[in-house]
Amino acid sequence: MRNTQATQLIFELSRPGRRATVLPPLDLPVPAASELLPAEQCATEPPQIPELAEGDVVRHFVNLSTLNMSVDTHFYPLGSCTMKYNPKRNERLASLPGFAAIHPLQSAESIPGLLQVLYELQEMLAEISGLPGVSLQPAAGAHGELTALMVAAAYFRDRDEPRRVVLTADSAHGTNPASAAMVGYQTRTVKSRSDGLVDIEDLKAKLDGNVAVFMLTNPYTLGLFDSQIREITSLVHQAGGLIYLDGANMNAILGIARPGDFGADLMHYNPHKTFSGPHGGGGPGAGPICVRDFLAPYLPQPIVVREGDEYRLQTGSPTSIGRVRSFFGNVGVLVRAYLYIRTYGGPGLKRVSEDAVLGANYLLSRVKHILDVPHGDRCMHEFVASAAKLKKRQGLSAMDLAKRILDFGFHAPTVYFPLVVDEAVMVEPTETESKETLDAFAEALFRITDEAADLAHNAPHTTRISRPDDVTASRRPVVRWVPEKGDH
Ligand SMILES: *Cc1c(COP(=O)(O)O)cnc(C)c1O
Numbered sequence: 001m002r003n004t005q006a007t008q009l010i011f012e013l014s015r016p017g018r019r020a021t022v023l024p025p026l027d028l029p030v031p032a033a034s035e036l037l038p039a040e041q042c043a044t045e046p047p048q049i050p051e052l053a054e055g056d057v058v059r060h061f062v063n064l065s066t067l068n069m070s071v072d073t074h075f076y077p078l079g080s081c082t083m084k085y086n087p088k089r090n091e092r093l094a095s096l097p098g099f100a101a102i103h104p105l106q107s108a109e110s111i112p113g114l115l116q117v118l119y120e121l122q123e124m125l126a127e128i129s130g131l132p133g134v135s136l137q138p139a140a141g142a143h144g145e146l147t148a149l150m151v152a153a154a155y156f157r158d159r160d161e162p163r164r165v166v167l168t169a170d171s172a173h174g175t176n177p178a179s180a181a182m183v184g185y186q187t188r189t190v191k192s193r194s195d196g197l198v199d200i201e202d203l204k205a206k207l208d209g210n211v212a213v214f215m216l217t218n219p220y221t222l223g224l225f226d227s228q229i230r231e232i233t234s235l236v237h238q239a240g241g242l243i244y245l246d247g248a249n250m251n252a253i254l255g256i257a258r259p260g261d262f263g264a265d266l267m268h269y270n271p272h273k274t275f276s277g278p279h280g281g282g283g284p285g286a287g288p289i290c291v292r293d294f295l296a297p298y299l300p301q302p303i304v305v306r307e308g309d310e311y312r313l314q315t316g317s318p319t320s321i322g323r324v325r326s327f328f329g330n331v332g333v334l335v336r337a338y339l340y341i342r343t344y345g346g347p348g349l350k351r352v353s354e355d356a357v358l359g360a361n362y363l364l365s366r367v368k369h370i371l372d373v374p375h376g377d378r379c380m381h382e383f384v385a386s387a388a389k390l391k392k393r394q395g396l397s398a399m400d401l402a403k404r405i406l407d408f409g410f411h412a413p414t415v416y417f418p419l420v421v422d423e424a425v426m427v428e429p430t431e432t433e434s435k436e437t438l439d440a441f442a443e444a445l446f447r448i449t450d451e452a453a454d455l456a457h458n459a460p461h462t463t464r465i466s467r468p469d470d471v472t473a474s475r476r477p478v479v480r481w482v483p484e485k486g487d488h
Contacts, residue, residue, distance in 0.1 A: 007464065010060050011481050014050035020057055048483060067464050069411045070280070075437050077363075079382045079414035079426025080173070080221060082251050082273035083280075090276065090339040099335050104327045108313045115311035118328060119304040121338045125288055128341075128349070129247070129267055130260025133296030135303060136288045136329045141248055143324065144268025144287030145179035145215070147300060150321045151291060152213050152242050152266060153183055154298040158319060161240070163212035169198060171222055171418045176215045176246060185212065192420060196222040196375040198232055207239045217246035218262070219253065221418045221426075223360065223379035233263025242266060242295075250274045251430070252357055252381035255350030259290075266291045275337035286333040300324045355431035356381040359438060363429055366442040370449050374421060382428035384421050391423055395453045398423040401445070403467065404459035408444035 033042045052060070069076065076083035094100065102111055122134040138144040149166065156163050166180035170189050177187040188211075191202040198216070207214075214236045219225045226232065233243045245264035251274045259267050268287045272279035279285055291299065301320045302313035328334075344352060357380055364373060364383045371385040387398040402412035402425070414426035429438055448456055460466055 009481055010050045010052065010057075011048070011483065013052055013056060013060060016051060018051045018053050018056075020052065020054035069406075074409060074411050075429075075433060075441055076411040077413050077427045077429050077441065078411060079384065079428040080248065080417065081279070081414070082248075082270070082381075082428060082430060083411070084251075084273075084276055084430040085432040086276045086278045086336070087340070087343075090336045090343075091278075093339055094332055094335040099331065102331075112311055114328075114331070115304050115313070117335060117338050118331075119306055119311050121288075121334055121341070122304060124338070124341050125269060125290055128250075128254060128258065129264075129269075129290040130258030131264065131267060131290035132293050133291040133299055134288060135299045135324075136286070136334055137300045137323065137325045138268065138287035138289060139325050139330055140285040141246075141268050141270040141273075141287045142175040142179060144270075144289045145175055145244070145246065146182055147287070147321070147324045148244060148266040148268060148289045148291065149179055149183040149185070149213060150324075151289075151295055151298040152244070153185075154319065154321050155242075155295055156212055158298075163210055163241070165211045167203070167206055167211055167214040167241075169216050169220070171196070171220050171420050172215065172217060173221065173246060173248065176217075180213075180215065190214070192220075192222075196220065196224050196420075197226045197228060200228060200231065200235070203232065203235060207235060207241070209240060211236070211239060211241045213242045213244050213266075215244040215246060217249055218259075219249045219380040221249070222375050222384050222421070223252075223382040223428075224375060225252070225257075225380055229262045237263070248273055249381065252353055254353040255346055256353055260292070266295060269337075271333050271337035275340040277333040277336045284330045284333055286330040286337070288329070288334070352431050353381070356429075359429040359431060359433055360427070362435070363427060363438050363442060366438070367427075367445055370446060371425060381430075382426060384418065385425045385427065386421050387423040387425055390449065394449065396449065396456055398425045400453070400456035400459065401425060401448060404448045404456040405441075405444055406460040407462045408447070410441055410444060 071083050071085055098113055102114060108115060118136055122136060126132050126134050135147065138147045164186055165188055166185040167188050167190050168176040168180065170192050180187045188206050190206055191199045193199045203214070214232070216232070218229055236243050242265040243263055245259040245267035247259065247267045247269045250269060254274070266289060268289045269275070270285065270287065271277045272285040277285060297317050297319045298321055300323055301315045301317060304311055305314045341349065360379050360381050360383055364377070364379050367385065368377070370390070371387065372389050373383055373385045375384065387396060387401055390396040390401075398415040402415045405412055416424055417426060418424060458466070
């Protein structure tokens with residue numbers, strides 16, 4: 001049975017004169033709009049607002065909300081995104097008035113509690129990364145990349161070293177080269193070897209006095225920790241360059257390895273991935289960055305400092321790159337990260353990573369006989385399988401698998417990323433999933449590979465929209481409803 005409440009736009013459900021509230025007739029004279037505003041600023045027609053009864057409005061939005069998959073309703077193994085469960089307690093505490101009702105323009109003296117939380121978060125992020133300089137300002141991981149590269153550029157400018165190039169790995173997230181280009185760097189790609197690790201010979205060939213930064217994600221997007229990391233970082237340092245660590249995969253190494261210890265000079269965190277900030281739908285996120293001591297003078301300002309028992313905002317470093325965001329950053333997400341880290345503590349965070357890695361390895365070992373995993377039998381917190389053989393043998397592409405798995409009540413894994421794997425299916429279960437959930441997911445994949453390929457080609461069969469035209473949807477998105485004549 002079609003659920004019309006959820007399949008029609010609220011504008012289409014509108015009927016002239018329907019109301020959610022009934023107000024008594026106005027007993028005051030109403031001046032004409034033209035008496036209050038210049039005529040050219042007055043609308044000539046009333047705004048086209050849907051007219052509905054209260055019950056219809058409630059049903060419309062409640063039904064819409066059930067069309068979505070979310071971490072709270074479904075297993076969500078979206079590789080690279082770390083869709084971990086967001087503890088409800090953190091949501092509740094972050095919405096306390098002392099956090100949520102602060103006015104952005106309130107004076108620093110009137111918010112000592114918030115400043116203490118932000119200061120302690122800076123300290124915790126520095127400890128986890130092994131890098132002492134912290135800025136909480138950037139609004140997302142990609143913004144953290146941009147900010148850190150601006151810090152690196154300011155550092156080289158100060159040293160009169162006009163380095164023009166940023167190296168990125170071929171398995172890198174697209175934001176890496178994009179951030180470098182936005183700061184004005186030329187980008188060069190360093191190749192991976194067939195086992196997925198950085199090709200050191202290719203790195204050497206591309207490394208010269210013109211290289212400012214090598215951006216890498218370790219563990220890589222392929223779910224591999226590069227055991228050559230010390231060699232890589234010392235090669236780059238010998239050439240006078242800096243190492244940027246894309247921290248999106250920190251969930252695999254919390255309390256186990258510190259980027260500062262393995263040679264990174266700058267990094268970002270994605271608290272909405274690693275520290276259970278909610279994410280999806282474009283935000284909000286946060287992208288705090290950590291840097292080595294000699295780069296700290298270039299960080300955005302203000303930063304929170306402690307003097308005795310007092311916390312205050314420090315500004316005034318003449319070498320700072322300035323502000324990259326209004327106020328203190330995305331405080332709501334930062335508070336959740338603080339709560340998450342405080343709740344687990346050091347040993348607990350280590351356990352988070354151990355369980356994330358264990359879960360991913362368990363799933364990898366359960367599915368690898370049907371789904372090739374080109375980069376080995378072991379992984380970190382995620383793995384990248386390839387549907388290339390399935391496609392050849394049974395006509396099942398990565399897209400078919402991703403679409404059909406929705407019918408089994410699972411969110412799809414990431415597909416066609418990273419680009420270095422043909423028909424990539426990237427799975428990241430996260431530490432909060434039980435063995436039963438992982439087993440059910442593996443068994444759903446087995447069933448899909450057993451059933452007639454047609455079922456997958458036309459999947460999903462159970463969702464409101466099945467196979468949108470992806471290309472048209474992104475090239476010519478229709479994001480605004482325009483009434484047809486006579487609709488209203
Ligand atoms: C998610 C991600 C980013 C970008 O982070 P945002 O917070 O989405 O801006 C960068 N690199 C990697 C590897 C990622 O997974």
